[in-house]
Amino acid sequence: MAFGDINRRRFIALGSAGSLLALSGCATVGVYRYKVALEFDTPSGPRSGSTILEATYGWHATLETMFAEDLSIRGEAIYVDLGQDKFVVGLLNTGRMLPLPALYDVLGWARPDIHELRAHEGKLSGKAPLPGGEAPILVTFTGLDNPDTVKLVYEAKLNRRLSYSYDYERKMQSVKEVSRGSEVTSDNFEAAFGKGYVLRGATLEIVDPKTPFTTTVRDKLGAILSRIGNAGPVVEGVITETKSVFRLQRTHLVQGL
Known part of the structure; x- marks a missing residue:
């Protein structure tokens, strides 16, 4: 499955056409710098790494009762x-490592959507573990100048389970996440590296908006980035919802920089 740019638009029904009057046009609700960190056990001791990402949440009006x-x-x-x-490289642009799904529960919010973010005036903050499929897909490369040498190392199934009810106060459907998938669908650490390598944990934390972006991928994998486009090599073993193939794209490694 070729995942495109993670500029996504999710359509949400409002309770009445009049609600659209307050939502006409478009707006940015919040821009957030956040850190995603991974921890591993290795034969030589603990290892860790992180990246700084930026998420921009917003909305725009569309149809008569939608935005x-x-x-x-x-x-x-x-x-x-x-x-x-x-x-290992933890990939972007696969529906994982997103701040709103990661943090809404620890903040005590009802659901991980733009309604809730707007209701709290865009005040998204805190730190939370990334369980199961919320952690990134992990790959490695056996050749530092060849994207075709990509190998899947680890993946847990992204499987958010939702419950639906009607919010009479807000006159809209309420969606609550009741569980998250944690099934490990691929664990190839031993095949890739030998014995003793384990993903110990993943966390997401909102940081200062002036925190600089990391440059490690661009520094270490520059040759691969220069040779990969929007229809890169198939990564064998990745599970996709459409049961299609997963192709590594440049946006899985660097996006918007």
């Missing part, structure tokens, strides 16, 4: 040096 949630992401993938010339 669309917009999300754009800037930054680069997570590069983690595991020692002994081994490394």
Whole structure:
């Protein structure tokens, strides 16, 4: 499955046509710099790595009783040096590592959507673990100048389960996330690196908006970036909702920079 730019628009029904009057046009609700960090156990001890990303949440009016949630992401993938010339890359642009789904529950919000973000005046903050499929897909490359050498290392199934009810106060459908998938669909650490390598955890944290973007992927994988486009090599083993193939694209490594 070729995932495109993660500039997404989600259509949400409002309770009445009159609600659109307050939403005519478009607006940015919030821009957030955030850190995603990964921790690993290795034969030589703990290893960690992180990236700084930026999410812009907004909306725009569409049809008579609809508006669309917009999300754009800037930054680069997570590069983690595991020692002994081994490394993993946590990919962008797969529906994972997003601040609103990660943080809404620890903030006590009802649901992870633009309605809730607007209701709280865009005040998204805090730190939370990324369980199961919220953690990034991990890959490695056996050749530092060849994107075709990409290998899947780890993936957990992204499987958000939602419950639906009607919010009479806001006159709109209410959506609540009741569970998240944690099924590990691929664990190829031993095949890729040998024994003793384990993903220990992943976290997401809102940081100062002036925090600079990381440059590790561009520094370490510049040759691969120069040779990859929007229809890159197939990454064997990645599970997709459409049961199609997953092609590595440049936007899985760097986006908006």
